[in-house]
Amino acid sequence: MISRVLDWFDSRTGYRTLVRKALYEELPRGTGWPFTTGSVVTLLVGCQFITGVGLTMYYVPAPSLAYDSVRFIMTQLPLGGMLRGLHYWGASFLVVAVVVHMMRVFLTGSYKAPREVTWLSGLLMLLVILGFSLSGYLLPWDQKAYWATTVTINVARSTPLVGEYMADVLRGGSELGALTLGRWYSAHVFLLPVTLVTLIVAHIALMRKHGISGPIDRKVGPGEAFFPWHVIRDTVMMAAVFASLFTVAALVPAHLDAVANPSDANYIPRPEWYFLSLFQLLKYFPGPLEPVATMVIPGAVIGFLMMLPFIDRAEGRHPFRTPRRAFTTTVVAIGLGVLTLTGLGLADSPPRDDDHWDLLPIAGWQIATDEGSPCARCHLPGGPAAPLAMTRITRDEEWLLSHMADPVALGPGVRSAREPAPRAMMSRFKAQAVVSYLRQEHAGRRHPVVAEPERVAALTYAETCVACHKISGDGGSMGPDLTHVGARRDAAGIKAVIEDAPEIYGETAMPTFKDRLTPEQIDALTNYLASRK
Amino acid sequence: MTQTPVAPGNRRGFLIRVIQTVHAGIGATLAFIVGGAVVAPSFSRREKVWLPAGSVPQLIEGVPAPVTLRLVRSDGASEVVDRRVVYLVRTGDTVRALDSTCTHLGCRTKFNPDLRQIECPCHGGVYDTQGNVLSGPPPSPLASVPVRIEHDRVLVQV
Numbered sequence: 001m002i003s004r005v006l007d008w009f010d011s012r013t014g015y016r017t018l019v020r021k022a023l024y025e026e027l028p029r030g031t032g033w034p035f036t037t038g039s040v041v042t043l044l045v046g047c048q049f050i051t052g053v054g055l056t057m058y059y060v061p062a063p064s065l066a067y068d069s070v071r072f073i074m075t076q077l078p079l080g081g082m083l084r085g086l087h088y089w090g091a092s093f094l095v096v097a098v099v100v101h102m103m104r105v106f107l108t109g110s111y112k113a114p115r116e117v118t119w120l121s122g123l124l125m126l127l128v129i130l131g132f133s134l135s136g137y138l139l140p141w142d143q144k145a146y147w148a149t150t151v152t153i154n155v156a157r158s159t160p161l162v163g164e165y166m167a168d169v170l171r172g173g174s175e176l177g178a179l180t181l182g183r184w185y186s187a188h189v190f191l192l193p194v195t196l197v198t199l200i201v202a203h204i205a206l207m208r209k210h211g212i213s214g215p216i217d218r219k220v221g222p223g224e225a226f227f228p229w230h231v232i233r234d235t236v237m238m239a240a241v242f243a244s245l246f247t248v249a250a251l252v253p254a255h256l257d258a259v260a261n262p263s264d265a266n267y268i269p270r271p272e273w274y275f276l277s278l279f280q281l282l283k284y285f286p287g288p289l290e291p292v293a294t295m296v297i298p299g300a301v302i303g304f305l306m307m308l309p310f311i312d313r314a315e316g317r318h319p320f321r322t323p324r325r326a327f328t329t330t331v332v333a334i335g336l337g338v339l340t341l342t343g344l345g346l347a348d349s350p351p352r353d354d355d356h357w358d359l360l361p362i363a364g365w366q367i368a369t370d371e372g373s374p375c376a377r378c379h380l381p382g383g384p385a386a387p388l389a390m391t392r393i394t395r396d397e398e399w400l401l402s403h404m405a406d407p408v409a410l411g412p413g414v415r416s417a418r419e420p421a422p423r424a425m426m427s428r429f430k431a432q433a434v435v436s437y438l439r440q441e442h443a444g445r446r447h448p449v450v451a452e453p454e455r456v457a458a459l460t461y462a463e464t465c466v467a468c469h470k471i472s473g474d475g476g477s478m479g480p481d482l483t484h485v486g487a488r489r490d491a492a493g494i495k496a497v498i499e500d501a502p503e504i505y506g507e508t509a510m511p512t513f514k515d516r517l518t519p520e521q522i523d524a525l526t527n528y529l530a531s532r533k
Numbered sequence: 534m535t536q537t538p539v540a541p542g543n544r545r546g547f548l549i550r551v552i553q554t555v556h557a558g559i560g561a562t563l564a565f566i567v568g569g570a571v572v573a574p575s576f577s578r579r580e581k582v583w584l585p586a587g588s589v590p591q592l593i594e595g596v597p598a599p600v601t602l603r604l605v606r607s608d609g610a611s612e613v614v615d616r617r618v619v620y621l622v623r624t625g626d627t628v629r630a631l632d633s634t635c636t637h638l639g640c641r642t643k644f645n646p647d648l649r650q651i652e653c654p655c656h657g658g659v660y661d662t663q664g665n666v667l668s669g670p671p672p673s674p675l676a677s678v679p680v681r682i683e684h685d686r687v688l689v690q691v
Contacts (some may be wrong), residue, residue, distance in 0.1 A: 054567040069610035078573035228548040239555045381582050386605040386612045
């Protein structure tokens with residue numbers, strides 16, 4: 001029955017001829033495992049397409065919702081973590097697979113005439129895939145997205161003559177914001193996929209037109225059929241790569257920073273690992289030399305790769321024999337350069353502890369959730385505002401701080417200086433602490449286990465010290481930064497300063513706290529600060 | 534991999550089966566994850582919450598009192614405030630809550646105090662004060678909403 005339906009379908013469409021044409025190709029004798037790299041790339045591109053379609057059903061390309069929609073995918077959507085995991089790690093796998101494929105093509109000399117255009121289309125695809133990565137990591141609108149994109153756009157700005165215009169076009173204006181996100185999203189889901197599919201079709205058509213280049217040294221004898229004798233190798237490689245991707249995605253959740261905070265001056269943006277070499281290169285060409293790192297060197301490398309099939313025209317395909325030895329040396333040198341720079345960039349990365357909580361968010365956590373918290377008056381089930389766990393941290397910091405001081409204000413910040421403001425419901429410092437807490441909470445950080453002394457230290461710091469002192473980037477700048485104060489003074493020294501600074505420093509802006517803080521508060525602060533080495 | 538002269542058909546058939554199985558496996562895994570993530574929210578239900586709706590002494594025997602509830606709930610990645618209207622109907626010591634949504638096609642009903650009946654403006658459905666259908670197209674009585682009374686406070690579950 002089924003075969004009769006298929007027969008009818010074939011008679012009307014001729015699909016069997018099409019399948020036969022697609023599958024039955026004679027490959028040169030000895031075409032082996034190295035020639036499976038292209039299939040792996042195809043598999044990973046397919047994976048990205050399928051998981052990408054799934055993600056677009058939930059992702060919202062607007063600064064006020066982008067981050068929350070990604071958090072929703074990661075934490076609330078069944079299988080969402082895995083879905084984003086496959087897409088996120090798939091991007092890294094794809095970059096590796098593309099580079100491996102390119103290396104294989106280079107080592108077997110497959111780009112040589114008559115396959116120059118195949119090689120060029122491949123290089124274009126590499127650039128398109130890097131474009132995917134670049135536009136892709138802006139989309140979650142987290143700290144990394146915001147700051148790494150700021151850097152990317154500033155790199156484009158350093159282009160001589162047209163830089164400013166390019167930056168304005170990339171941003172959709174003079175500031176990074178909703179218009180930027182919109183156009184990068186559109187590029188990521190429409191423009192680049194259409195380009196990539198077109199290039200893939202062209203690449204495969206060209207590959208079929210000229211046939212697979214086959215082993216470097218031609219073997220005599222009959223060739224072998226593509227299906228199933230080579231397809232089985234492709235299939236085994238694809239299965240291995242897919243299994244690895246699946247394992248990584250299942251074991252390591254995709255990264256998501258805290259929500260983008262344009263007013264944060266302490267975040268150090270770092271690109272994804274595959275752009276780390278360019279990032280590292282920037283460090284060696286300061287000031288007016290910057291275009292050397294952003295344009296000249298990358299341009300020269302890409303230009304060299306593009307020209308390769310036209311300058312390397314001698315017959316031999318062996319990478320280490322005379323006509324090609326010089327090219328191989330150059331490419332190996334480029335590769336080593338990229339690897340070294342990537343390594344240096346990795347070695348330079350600050351250690352990251354996603355679940356680390358500083359004093360300020362710990363204090364904010366107490367203030368916002370403790371019994372009698374002013375927030376809980378409205379943020380409760382059935383209350384006038386959504387419970388805190390459900391609220392979205394999409395307002396800017398100024399708005400949040402004003403809202404916490406004066407929750408009923410409809411337009412925080414618009415009251416003129418002449419009108420008397422009501423008594424603030426929460427001091428600005430406490431509000432700052434609550435904002436840092438909300439950032440941690442919305443980034444899905446696990447709540448820390450806070451011992452009583454640390455709790456006391458956190459609240460005391462957030463109510464008093466933060467006015468003048470910074471710890472890990474948060475706080476005032478009147479007094480010295482206390483981030484590493486434990487390295488400068490021992491506990492006794494710290495305690496003496498807290499209790500009576502004028503006694504030690506003579507004339508100083510720091511008041512005596514002997515009588516303002518309880519001994520318990522002073523001890524808690526002392527122990528905490530002494531531990532900050 | 535060279536073709537073995539012995540029973541090439543068997544070997545070829547085996548390889549084809551391996552290829553088909555592996556590709557089907559990869560496809561099924563992707564379909565499960567992507568399909569699951571796409572379909573799952575369609576079947577997830579919000580956890581119901583108890584909201585205060587009024588107090589027993591304020592309710593007049595046999596007169597449905599419409600109460601508007603503010604229900605803050607998450608809506609995908611965002612949060613929305615729903616306004617749900619329920620009728621609280623007191624009969625002696627017991628209180629019932631009726632969903633104000635017409636069971637015909639989902640319009641919002643209104644209590645008509647003159648005729649002491651609940652009316653739907655869309656297609657003329659009429660219910661009595663207990664939510665039973667008096668006339669018109671509604672197929673069933675107004676839906677009951679769970680009620681709990683705590684120290685004279687009426688809580689409804691929505």
